[in-house]
Amino acid sequence: MHVDPHSRPATDKTIPDPFARSASGFPSPADDYREAPLDLHRYLVPHPAATFFMRIADDTQARGGFQRGDLLIVDRSLTAQRGDWIIAVLDGELCLQQLDGNRHRSWLCPAHPDHARIPLDDEHDIRLWGVVSHVIHSCRRQFCAN
């Protein structure tokens, strides 16, 4: 049998115990309506096997709202569309880029307004690594692990 390594352990307490009773006194009227708490991991990572976390190294993509130390959630199972932020392999390096294009061609938007766009064609060795689905920015400094 295959055991899903990303699933939660069986002892997890998020599932309400159907036989739970309050230790004393009256049973809570809310017991019949108890639901599992919202699970942020499930919300952010619908495809655990294909999802990888990355960290923003600098402020070069600040125009997209990405700041140094932010956490990226990259889902490889998604198909990139116009306007998506993606992780691309550029000259053997993983880079954060925005994908754009029209009906005929696609290109990467330059991070700096003075730079030219980089077309996705046979001339340029560019591979798409994954699609950025979320970015998590911590408002308090100590959470930035850089």
Added chain:
Amino acid sequence: MFALVDCNNFYVACERLFRPELAGRPVAVLSNNDGCVIARSQECKTLGIPMGIPTHKIEPAQRRHLHLCSSNYALYGDLSARVQQVISTRVPALDPYSIDECFLDLHGLATDELEALAHSLVHSVDKDVGIPVSVGIAPTRTLAKLANQRAKRQPHASQVCVWTHHDDPCLSAWLRELPLNAVWGVGERLQSALTGQGIMTAAALRDAPQAWLKRRFNVVVARTARELGGTPCLTPQELDVPRRHILCSRSFGRSLNDPRELAEALRHHCQQAGEKLRRDSMQAGAVGVFLRTNPFQDQPQQRSSLWACLPCPSADTRHLNHYAQQLLGSLWRESHAYHKLGIMLAELTSRRYQQANLFESHDSPQQERLMSVWDNVRQRFGHEALTLGVQATNASWRMQSRQRSPRYTTRWEELPKVSGR
């Protein structure tokens, strides 16, 4: 029908996933302690670097071209689980065989769908996880394994080979040329025994009389022959002797003699062995410890091991460690510089079928509970979170892994960093 899915040059593929600059370059992955080469990229094979070569024996001229990586099992283990997860959502049953291979049971699928399924597996594992795999499909596991070897050599690099019938002309032609050691479960010794009886190729083994194979060799060889003929009758469990020992050992970063450092290293191995034991719901009836000096150095040599039988089988790390430390005390000699230490657990039995002992008690429910909490804590908060006694983090007995890449997928502080450029 069965399939074998195998990750191509798995360890190298894992290293390249987060370091795309390694693509197309010769890459070799080193064993624990950076001792020898255990995995090679295609470019590295082309350079003529043999498997298993000690790191210091690689010629400097070759070494300059070569990118060496220390093994990063945290990364490989995580990516392996992801590969299996992606595959398991697409097939009826998956049976992991090793860190980079798994068998699939494709019962109930239409024969004409198999080729498309194989291609979709290759595609989705590559897209979702970024690891290249090859798929071999055939009527038996033994043939699926051969189909996989064939898939890797396909000229058009499709990484897929499907034989829907055992009498496929391409398959039959290949079996007539295939040496026996290419067949699953035929090792060197069995090959020479079979060759001695005039059986030189896989086709000859397939056609040998069943009764004679059973009498002259054993039932597994006879079944291997039937599997080559297209009748499924072997499972991975039958070919691999079930786990009868657990071994945790490692060479030290440098030679050691301090009994306290040795005891610490042994505690570390004990914890690992105990975890493996409990993961398989087993308990051990005997504990062994071995200790050896470096045979390549000119100094007093020792290479010895001792065993202790436990009064009652146990899966309690503290219990196992107690006996192991006593054995270490008996093995240790003054003035020897030790190079390697290990613990062995044997007489493994399932915890479900315990035999009562009149005088000694088994692991109590409290002990079992403690060990399961122990395992959970270490799994959740890291192996340094809860240890048996003090464990120095930079102890000299620890693994040398000078070139280890970050644990990109399992540590917050080692996530890949990206920039916009």
